[in-house]
Amino acid sequence: MLWSRDFVPTLKETPQEAECVSHKLMLRAGLVRMLMSGAYSYLPMGLRVLDNIQRIIRQEMNACGASELLLPALQPLELWQKTGRDQDIGEVMFRFNDRRGRKLCLGPTHEEVITDLVKNHISSYKQLPLVLYQIQTKFRDEVRPRFGLVRACEFIMKDAYSFDVDEAGLDKNYQAMYEAYQRIFKRCGLNILITEADSGIMGGKVSHEFMVPAENGEDIVLRCPKCKKAHTAKDPNERICASCQATLEKINCIEVGHIFKLGTKYTASLNGNFLDAKGKLSPIMMGCYGIGVSRLISAIIEQNNDKDGIVWPREVAPYQVIILPLDVGDGRIMSEAFVAYQELQEKGIDVLLDDRDERAGFKFKDADLLGIPVQIIVGREFLEQGSLDLKLRREAKRVKCPSSQIYNETMRLLNG
RNA sequence: CGGGGCGUGGCUCAGUUUGGCUAGAGCGCUUGGUUUGGGACCAAGAGGUCGACAGUUCAAGUCUGUCCGCCCCGACCA
Numbered sequence: 001m002l003w004s005r006d007f008v009p010t011l012k013e014t015p016q017e018a019e020c021v022s023h024k025l026m027l028r029a030g031l032v033r034m035l036m037s038g039a040y041s042y043l044p045m046g047l048r049v050l051d052n053i054q055r056i057i058r059q060e061m062n063a064c065g066a067s068e069l070l071l072p073a074l075q076p077l078e079l080w081q082k083t084g085r086d087q088d089i090g091e092v093m094f095r096f097n098d099r100r101g102r103k104l105c106l107g108p109t110h111e112e113v114i115t116d117l118v119k120n121h122i123s124s125y126k127q128l129p130l131v132l133y134q135i136q137t138k139f140r141d142e143v144r145p146r147f148g149l150v151r152a153c154e155f156i157m158k159d160a161y162s163f164d165v166d167e168a169g170l171d172k173n174y175q176a177m178y179e180a181y182q183r184i185f186k187r188c189g190l191n192i193l194i195t196e197a198d199s200g201i202m203g204g205k206v207s208h209e210f211m212v213p214a215e216n217g218e219d220i221v222l223r224c225p226k227c228k229k230a231h232t233a234k235d236p237n238e239r240i241c242a243s244c245q246a247t248l249e250k251i252n253c254i255e256v257g258h259i260f261k262l263g264t265k266y267t268a269s270l271n272g273n274f275l276d277a278k279g280k281l282s283p284i285m286m287g288c289y290g291i292g293v294s295r296l297i298s299a300i301i302e303q304n305n306d307k308d309g310i311v312w313p314r315e316v317a318p319y320q321v322i323i324l325p326l327d328v329g330d331g332r333i334m335s336e337a338f339v340a341y342q343e344l345q346e347k348g349i350d351v352l353l354d355d356r357d358e359r360a361g362f363k364f365k366d367a368d369l370l371g372i373p374v375q376i377i378v379g380r381e382f383l384e385q386g387s388l389d390l391k392l393r394r395e396a397k398r399v400k401c402p403s404s405q406i407y408n409e410t411m412r413l414l415n416g
Numbered sequence: 417c418g419g420g421g422c423g424u425g426g427c428u429c430a431g432u433u434u435g436g437c438u439a440g441a442g443c444g445c446u447u448g449g450u451u452u453g454g455g456a457c458c459a460a461g462a463g464g465u466c467g468a469c470a471g472u473u474c475a476a477g478u479c480u481g482u483c484c485g486c487c488c489c490g491a492c493c494a
Contacts (some may be wrong), residue, residue, distance in 0.1 A: 012443065012455065014427045015485080019488060039488065092493075109494055143417085143492050151493085159494095202494055258494065290494065326453060361454035368454090381452055389453085 001319070003354045005386030007044050009033075010366050020216040022301035023148035025310050029369050031297070038145030046297065046372065047162065048155070048318035053296050054135055056187045056315060057158050057173035064176045066131040066160055071113045073137055077103035079112045083269045094139050094327065106139035111202070111288060113163045119272035125165045131173060132159035135293060147216055148297045150254060165276060170285045174206070174261055177289045181210055181257050184291070188300055188315020191211050193253060195221050197232040202288065208334040210291075211256030214302035217252035224248055254299045255292065262286040310371030311394050314414060319352040321410060322372040326360040326379035331353040337378045340388070340406050347407055368393065374413050376406065392416070 008030040017034060018024040018105075026032050030048030042050055047263050058068065077095060080086035086093075094106040108111065114131075114132065122128065135158045142153050162173035185192045190212050197209040209232050211221050223230040224241035231252075264275045264283035266272065272284050303331065314320070321344055325337035336356075341353045352372065354363050360379065367375050377389040387400045392413045401409040 009426090011427060015427065016422075016429095019487065034486090078440075089494090111494095138494090140494085144490095146487085157494090200494060218471090255494090260494090286492095292494095356437095359452055359454090359456065361452090361456080364454045366455080381453080 001352050001354060004356050006352075008370075009043070009274055010242040010369055013020065018148065019102060020147045020150075020302075021305060022150070022214075022216075022298040024085040025301050025305055025369075026148055026297070029310055029371070032149065034148075038142060038151075040149060040152060040294075045318045047296055049312070049316055052293065052316045052318075053188060053293055053300075054158075056184055057135065057291060057293065060180045060187075061158070061182045062130070063159060064180045066133045067130040069116070069132055070134050070136060071107070071110050073107050073139065075105050075107050075113060077105050079116060082104065083112055083266060085112070085201060090183075092142070093139050094141050102352075103365075106216065108138055108140045109157075109202075109290075110134070110136070110159055111286075112270070115270045115272050115286070117264040117291065118161075118163060118284070119267065119270055121237060122163065122173045122272070122274055125274055125276045127166050128163055128284065129169050130163045130172060131160060132163075133158060133256060133289075147218075148299065149294045150216070151218065151414045152294065154291065158291040158293050162287040162289070164285040164287075165274065165282075166285060170261055170263075170287050174259065174287050177207065177259055177287070181259065181291070185212075185256065187313075187315050188296060189258070189316065190296075190300060191228050191303065191305055192256070193223065193251065195230040195232045198234060199260055202260050204260045204262040204287075205372075208259050209255050210259075211251075211253035211305060212253045212256050212299040212338070213251050214299060215252060216302070218253045219253050219255050221253045223251060248284060254302065256296055256299050257291045258270070259289040260287060264286055299394050304371075308365075309369035312371045312373060314373050316369070317373050319372045321349055321351045321374045321376060322367050322370065323351060323353045323369060323376045323378065324360075324362065324363045325353075325355065326377065328355055328357045332381070333378050333382060336382055336388075336403060340378070340403065342375060343407060349410065374410055376410070 010030045011028045014024045015027050018027050029045060030043055032040045032042055047156045048322055089108060093108050096104055098104055137154060138157045139154055142151055145153050164170045164173060179200060193211045193213060195209045195211055197207045211219060213253050220233040220236045221230050222233045224239060224244055224246050226244040226246045241248055264285060266286060267283035273281050274284055275281055300316060301310055304313055323337050323341055325333045327333050337353060341351055344351045371393055373393050375391040381387055381389060387402055388406060389398045390401050390409055390413060391398045
């Protein structure tokens with residue numbers, strides 16, 4: 001992509017609306033813009049990151065045998081009345097009537113809809129286990145949206161649901177998801193803490209949260225420095241480890257994933273039953289597995305930035321390489337930049353070419369702010385010595401490279 | 417919902433305390449020129465219902481009231 005043809009409105013100064021690091025950088029790097037409190041537009045750079053995160057999630061979900069579908073955001077309220085969560089969720093759910101006066105809502109989550117769907121098509125143990133997932137927009141009328149994408153009223157979530165004949169099956173799927181989540185967050189460039197957590201209104205007994213330590217995290221994780229066991233705090237003043245008696249560390253975190261063993265809460269109330277091998281009718285065992293997809297963008301930036309801007313982990317970066325021709329008026333520089341651009345693109349690398357008529361310093365600042373892993377600089381040194389400068393954003397160190405070696409050197413840096 | 421802060425060109429802000437002439441600066445934008453490896457410089461321009469409404473006054477960005485929006489803390493949160 002040529003920068004001059006793209007829509008990447010970078011800002012030199014931080015807009016007043018932002019307070020936390022990730023929010024400031026998302027606005028400055030032109031990833032998102034706010035429409036109103038809790039609702040954001042994803043600009044081209046932001047959408048590319050979002051797509052990359054989704055690609056990682058899809059790969060890992062598919063790899064553990066889950067099948068993707070897409071459920072409606074628009075739902076009948078009566079479905080929620082059947083499970084009783086209409087009351088539990090309360091004001092958080094957007095509710096309204098359609099033109100016939102029917103009571104509708106926008107889905108804050110999808111256990112009801114998926115259970116309603118599955119129960120009509122699963123009647124035998126022979127059809128189980130089954131694991132389904134979707135990546136979809138959720139709506140929650142938050143008391144207090146904040147920190148940009150961290151807590152928004154409209155956001156993107158991956159939610160997966162497992163259906164099993166018994167607890168042993170559920171345990172197996174739960175474990176597979178637990179491991180898939182570890183791989184997903186690692187690929188997103190995150191260091192996470194996994195905690196034992198409260199299931200809240202989701203129901204069920206066992207649940208784990210995947211937490212990203214971050215300064216502005218809304219959740220507090222308590223971790224024992226001795227046994228390393230962590231749990232999400234219900235009471236942040238609880239300060240002693242139950243097994244070691246050591247004083248617990250308090251760590252602010254952003255919750256990016258939460259997995260639950262639901263059991264039969266939804267299948268029992270919505271009649272999601274199956275016949276087992278002996279002809280006995282039982283409710284299907286369920287698990288559900290969420291990832292805050294849009295929130296991950298914030299969490300990744302919180303853990304991957306420096307004074308100059310974002311430092312994207314390779315797999316989620318909007319582009320792998322940015323080429324910076326430092327004088328667009330010089331034919332030799334521009335043609336060399338385009339040669340490198342085409343070669344890298346032909347070899348499957350996502351490249352952004354900053355063809356704007358700007359000065360060197362301006363382009364360097366924007367490139368650092370954007371955080372694309374590899375910068376290729378075509379400037380004076382190319383004219384004098386025929387070499388390009390390659391810089392790895394994370395290390396801020398430059399290496400010289402003859403133009404014939406540009407692909408190999410780029411790959412070496414990306415993989416290094 | 418309680419507490420606090422803020423609202424002035426696209427962005428950052430000054431001006432409001434103590435009402436006064438045509439509402440300012442920097443960045444960004446347009447045009448011309450000089451520049452060109454870490455957010456250049458000069459010159460000339462474009463761009464504003466000063467969040468909205470009502471009120472006080474000879475006169476309101478500035479004072480009063482109501483409302484709206486945004487941010488932070490708290491309560492809440494899958």
